[in-house]
Amino acid sequence: MKSYKVEIKAGDYIEVGRFRNVVAKVKSIELDEHNQPVIVTSKGSRKLFNCRFSKLEKKAKDYLTKKYKKKTRTPHAIEKT
Numbered sequence: 001m002k003s004y005k006v007e008i009k010a011g012d013y014i015e016v017g018r019f020r021n022v023v024a025k026v027k028s029i030e031l032d033e034h035n036q037p038v039i040v041t042s043k044g045s046r047k048l049f050n051c052r053f054s055k056l057e058k059k060a061k062d063y064l065t066k067k068y069k070k071k072t073r074t075p076h077a078i079e080k081t
Helices: 060-065
Strands: 013-016 022-031 037-041 044-047
Antiparallel strands (some): 013 022, 037 044
């Protein structure tokens, strides 16, 4: 089983919204009535893991340095009966 350690602090930027396309700045981290962590952002309060952390995502330059192999399609043989 894998484990991850996520460090987030006030001042970090996260992506929020339905399509995770709006950037919000973390103002503080609090606990709700069920003692679950809640991030207070410039766009409102969010549950801790209902957002995507920008600092954990690959950057565009990581995609450019990765070598991609082109997939070649082989034509299927047509059998005559």
